[in-house]
Amino acid sequence: MPRRIGLLIFPGFQLLDAAGPVAAFEIAGRFAPGAYALQLVAAEPGLVRSSSGVAWAAEPLADGPFDTVMAAGGYGTAGAMACPRTLAWLSAEAARARRVASVCSGTYLLAEAGLLDGRAATTHWGRSQDFARRYPRIDLQPDRIFVRDGPVWTSAGITAGIDLALALVAEDLGEAVARRTAQELVVHQRRPGGQSQFSALVELGGQSGRFADLMAWMRERLHEPLGVERLADRAAMSPRHFARAFAAETGLTPAKAVERLRLEAARLRVEASAEPIDRVAETAGFGDAERMRRAFIRAFGQPPQALRRAARA
Template identity: 60%
Template sequence: MIGVLVFPDFQLLDASGPISVFEIASRIAGRPASIRVLAEVPGGVRSSSGVELLARGLRSAGTLSTLIVAGGEGVIAASRSAKILAFVRAAQRRGVRIASVCSGAYILAEAGLLDGRRATTHWRRTPHFLSTYPKVKLESDRIFVRDGEIWSSAGISAGIDLALAMVTEDFGEEVSRQTARQLVLYDRRSGGQSQFSSLLELKAPTGRFGPLLSWAREHLDAPLTVEHLAERAGMSSRHFTRAFVAETGTTPFKAVERLRIEVARQRVQSSSEAIERVAHSTGFRDPERMRRAFIRAFGQPPQSLRRAARAG
């Protein structure tokens, strides 16, 4: 049985997205779907959109195989509920596969399930999450992360990606592909793909480091070390790194790599330029280094992305 935990002011798609994935996958696989919406207080639970879901109480959860925790505007209040935290901890002790969607990671973190584990959450929550839960190994640019039997996903629609990955584990790749087609998903994203196309989307251009990031994007063939960036920002390297992480939720090194990956991806997919030349001009220098970066970000090397773009 799959349980979906909601609370007042949850994000509707955090719950309905995974529910639809598992419902369709179960039908394709020829197995009856067993999905239950759960809440601390049974009855109608109002989402942030005003739409309600009818939920059962936590004691009626039954024997769960998977527990998916939604996020949303009400997540901070929910993460302070002793009953919800006890329920999540008990599920982990029983060996239940547990996942969070979007800011639902706050509930898992508050329950201690993410201590020492890799996880992700919505990019807008990243700076606050990092400061609140320093024991969590947050990977802020991931669509979803799996660390053992604990899964977490990025903002809202990423819960669908996470659920499809679980379907692959439960029913196999073919059922997962058919489910994605039924949902009219053009291209199912891998867990390693960036939450958004460019780091510059993380903050408005008027943000503290906006001009610096814009400049870095135009000078990707430069070294762009921390020392180089700090000097341009007029800060010491240590102060620059702390301030950059606090504002953007990622390190300068990862930020530069993501800018390089995005520009390189655009050139790989839209031109016939040699891979080696793309690697050199975007600052990777070595094509093998760029290949490894692409695999981390997109789950496939540059040549595969180019072939897919041409086929599309």
């Protein structure tokens, strides 16, 4: 019996939010024939235009039961949030489905439908501050590629929907099929849900690039003390003003950004080399291996040794 997947779209949806998971499920079905039956649905059926202008044909909001209900995201999310029929359908079908999922800002739709209260979730980093203000009862984890809390899965922006879909395939059909699907998609490797989505923002120096030079300076000195006073002096700002401005630009405190840069540098060394873990911890600025191990578990959900084994596998 195929697993029936209902994928919700709406005017202004992000095309890849839907196309990525659709492609993953479709390709997985080549390796496990009959595994999935895909159905695009919308409150206003017919041709539904994405934010790119490309339109997809969707069916009416259908009665389940669905195995999986998934909501796309995109610039049109606000309109979908204001549609009572959409929210009522999500709420009703999620109650009957085995699991419910969202891609990018589709997390807002799950939240508006009351499906995330008291649960952990994530969304695109650019919407994290707004999401946290709107939904204080949801445990937002903004530095995750995707988050699973029981039967509810949420993912970060756009391509993270592929990572989420591959994780769902792995749960349904096993790691071997998920790995073959990833290879067919020419995805270098499946990213674990705990991997950070903040790298791009940090690399750019914030939303406007204001702190790009400072970030480059920090990356060259990760093994040195990088307290807020030193960073503020480098930025020619008072510590208090710097801390506020930096958090507004990046969504991170200076201390958290330093840790993130150290984590990314250490992760690359852990996965790409045979360098001793304690040496990686020292050169990345953690000081000792135990401190780095705790930081890895917080950020990636796994200790350094587990990430090294996975990379070698």
